[in-house]
Amino acid sequence: MLNRILNVAGWVGIVLVFGTLLATLSGRLGPEWDPYIRWARYAGFACIVLYMLGQWREIGRMFQGRQARLGSMALVSVIAVLGILVILNYLASREKKRWDLTKNQIYSLSEQTTKLVSSLTAPVKILIFAPEDEFPAYRDRLNGYANASKQVTVEYIDTAKRPALAKQYDVQVNGTTVFEYMGRVERVTTNTEQDLTNGLIKVLAGTEHKAYFTAGHGEHDPTNSDRRLGYSGIAAGLARDNFKVEKLVLAQESDVPADATVVVIAGPTADFFPPEIEALKRYIAKGGKVLFMVDPPDKVDSPPLSSLIALIEEWGVQLGNDVVVDVSGMGQLLGTGPEVPVAATYPPHPITEGFTFVTAYPTARSVTPIPGAGADKPVAQAFIQTSPRSWAETDIKGLLATGEVSMDP
Template sequence: MKTISKNYWKYLFWLGPFLVIMGMVAGLVSAQWGAIPIGLMIGGIVATLLWLLFQAQRNSWWSRRSTQAGTNALIATLAVLVILGLVNFLAVRYPVRVDLTETGLYTLAPQSRQLVRSLQKPVKLWIFDRNQNPEDRLLLENYRRQGQNFSFAYVDPQVNLGLANKFNVQRPGEVHLESGQQRRLLQTVNEQERLSETRLTNALQQITSNFKAKVYFLQGHGEYPVAGESPLAQALGVLADRNYTLEPLNLAQQPKVPQDATVVVIAGARRSLLAPEVKALSAYLNQGGSLLLAIDPTINLGIDSLLKTWGVTLDNRLVVNPAGTALGYGPAEILVDNYGQHPITQDFSNGITILQAVRPIEITPVNGVQATPLLITSPQSWAESDLKSENLQFDPKSDRNGPLTVGIALTKPSSNARLVVVGSSNFITNEQFQQQLNGDLFTNSISWLSKQDAPAQLSIRPKEAKNRRINLQAAQANVLGLAALGLVPLIGFAAAAILWWQRR
């Protein structure tokens, strides 16, 4: 009976690994780690441990030095494997990514992150392309990590014809956004154009929001046109992408500002407004309206009475900064990097806004009006009164020393009326809109004037990789090559010779 029992214990070792393998196979095949796979694996481990105890009692091998050393090595190996497994588990469950690029190329803007996290309903992005660009997929993965309501999928339009017909796909590379019954074409990606965070965030904002706004652009005084090949085409396109409806406004043909006006813009006017027009704008502001004035130097619009009620006075002098010539800019091209604390400029930091031909703005405190300077020139600038002089020199008798305010935001809390005044209008035009923070200044102003103060409504600038390549001249390249092929080996040979001489 004892012999039979010993034989059973002898073969118990083979039962342990066999049960463990059965449990692993059952779990992997069924893709469900239920009671049966776990039970088999636990039974196999218990059987193996019982066999080890039996062998230790039978042969007394535990007291041997070799057994203890082997056991310690086994335990250390298992501990390392467990630690590595835990590290990998934590890395998968709680991933941490660090973007070391200078401009944060692989990090979403704060506006994008906040918007995705606040999505109240599922939104899905469909990319109808058989090829998956790694950069586009990385961008979409960043979006998906921000919230469960955002997802995306790549679809081959030549294979899944039903889905392609549902979205009316016309060409490969189309990107469509879907939320409930709403669908919209975002863009078409190809080798030259990749997926844009700016477009995607703006589209998410539009498809999940009921926000509608109408912006009227005053006409009839030489202002920039809204229709046709307008110098404001880029600025108008950005507003249209954000669900703004854009309309021209001629107050000489109607007695007052339309009731559905969210914002009225006066940009680039060259002639004075009529008295009834000024009266209509004043009534609009008194009722809680919003007005953006972009007025160039030497232009008299005849709205001094309107601005006086806000404490604003337009200076007819021209801001100059001859120090900018060292950077290749003209004296009338003003680089602004000093901003006031306001929602319009809160993300500008030390960025640059470029204004060509700009006038100063003076502020007088008025009860019931809150004024915040937006754009402040450098101390080296001044307001020049002699615009015909070729030799610019500061004249303390007629000129005004910097820093100067050239942009300001005002509000009347009692009526929630808002006003933004900038002493220049060319920063909105196609030639200047994409320069530095010019476009952000305009779009952020419209957002604030629309009473849309949430960060997700503000501008998101595209990120670009900075060129850090070193361009060497022919002589510099030759010197570098000789140093690498001749000087460095020579230094190594000399060091070896010195060591040999010391040890001989």
């Protein structure tokens, strides 16, 4: 009877050890299951040890007579297997590594998110407030954050069972994810990786960034939703990245606001006044950041942007008075013509590191580093290149009149 119980204990131990190993490696169970997995693992090893102790007579016989050699080999094999199981369980519990075996890696975090999470140096708590039966919808994705860094802990809160805690964190709707970091709190009400990571970025930053879009020169409007002229979609994207977007009329200001994280000059059609240029120079000299987006002329008699282009050239960048066209045929894949150059080549640069997507640039002018810059000018670096079958078309009048392009022989 005792031997039968010990045999059952041995099998139970094997099941528990392998089961906890698979549970840890899969990463499908939330951190709240860790204590149960740990104790189940201990119980499994205890059952295996009890089984082996109960078989001491059989083990002793292995070392008697002609069976000694075979018995020794069998015992060594058993000890080796147990040792491997112990090591695997230890590594799995320490490293929290998991494998995503889905075809499209739907449970894997992007490289950018993984870098952000793995760089954490202080604890971040993630709390999910939702009905208990909805926890699995969040677990697969959020476990990826916890597995990427030991600084991340994830806790699932049933709002019906713990309404006081939901009130404490000012949770208004089910499905809210709360990020808590160094006393700061950020709430996210969607479950996409982009929104979750943006929530993490916001709570880490602690302060909201400011992006000022210049106005008064025919620029694209960040509040306009027109597909061609409006930049409301860009403004919404910046808001998701913890930027507050405001307009800036430099003609009415003596300087760029001190809280500006970046100034965006988005497609002006009229030149800047000298006081505005000087304000931009002072801002840049203090370490400010400016994003220049200068479209090519859309009319033959379009006024030149001489002052703005001169400011850009001071930083080692030359803007051509031309329109980039592309006859490679790549644009046809996107349903566009030669007036929309397509790029698939990105020289080494931190901005495009790891970027492998095709990008298109409707109605763009050439932008090139000024040769020989360096002694008295900053050195510009290109990080986007259009195809070899693209060029800068200087016959803007002919292009606007006919819409046809041809490479000069």
